[in-house]
Amino acid sequence: MSARDEILGRVHAALLGAPPPPEVPLSPTGVPVTAETLALFVERVGDYRATVVRCRPDEVGARIAEALGPRQAVVPEQLGYDVPSAILDHPGEPLTAEQLDAVGAVVTRAAVGIAETGTIVLDHGPGQGRRAISLLPDLHVCVVDAGQVVADVPDAVARLDPVRPQTWISGPSATSDIELSRVEGVHGPRTLHVLLVG
Numbered sequence: 001m002s003a004r005d006e007i008l009g010r011v012h013a014a015l016l017g018a019p020p021p022p023e024v025p026l027s028p029t030g031v032p033v034t035a036e037t038l039a040l041f042v043e044r045v046g047d048y049r050a051t052v053v054r055c056r057p058d059e060v061g062a063r064i065a066e067a068l069g070p071r072q073a074v075v076p077e078q079l080g081y082d083v084p085s086a087i088l089d090h091p092g093e094p095l096t097a098e099q100l101d102a103v104g105a106v107v108t109r110a111a112v113g114i115a116e117t118g119t120i121v122l123d124h125g126p127g128q129g130r131r132a133i134s135l136l137p138d139l140h141v142c143v144v145d146a147g148q149v150v151a152d153v154p155d156a157v158a159r160l161d162p163v164r165p166q167t168w169i170s171g172p173s174a175t176s177d178i179e180l181s182r183v184e185g186v187h188g189p190r191t192l193h194v195l196l197v198g
Helices: 003-015 035-047 057-068 097-102 153-159
Strands: 051-055 073-076 087-089 105-109 112-114 119-122 139-145 167-169 174-176 182-184 191-197
Touching: 035 051, 035 112, 035 191, 051 057, 057 105, 057 139, 057 191, 112 153, 119 139, 119 153
Parallel strands: 051 191, 073 087, 073 105, 105 139, 139 191
Antiparallel strands: 112 119, 119 167, 174 182
């Protein structure tokens, strides 16, 4: 018997006869997004040192170009926006880690935005691409539709498919050393630029 099997056996034996955990009620989804919810989302995302720009649907292409400046960007299939000099990360021929690291930016969509925490969730569906493209380039431009913003984490969880891979983003990648010196860009993009559409 391996150490793993022994530990799991002990856990299983300890849980026999234990009452089930209480159910956590989830807020209903499909609640209309209010101006207050969107304002809170903008405020909380900004608290993480991310740039947030509100725009109309017809302005998204121009706002992406402004955010990118001279940088070339990786884009996933089905992004739905024209990105000048874009490099497509095709699922049949994905870019290597070295190729992604050499590109300065990525543009993706989001699955959900959470107002209470200022978090953006990617479930790597259409327009979001695979996880690696949102982690290696230095700048992440993320398009969030106003209708995707929910009030809190339970609303977000209720909206997400639990079997899909998820990336939860709360601002640019950051960490601190033992002296609490903040370092950005260690585990992902150093800069997060969010376009809130609608």
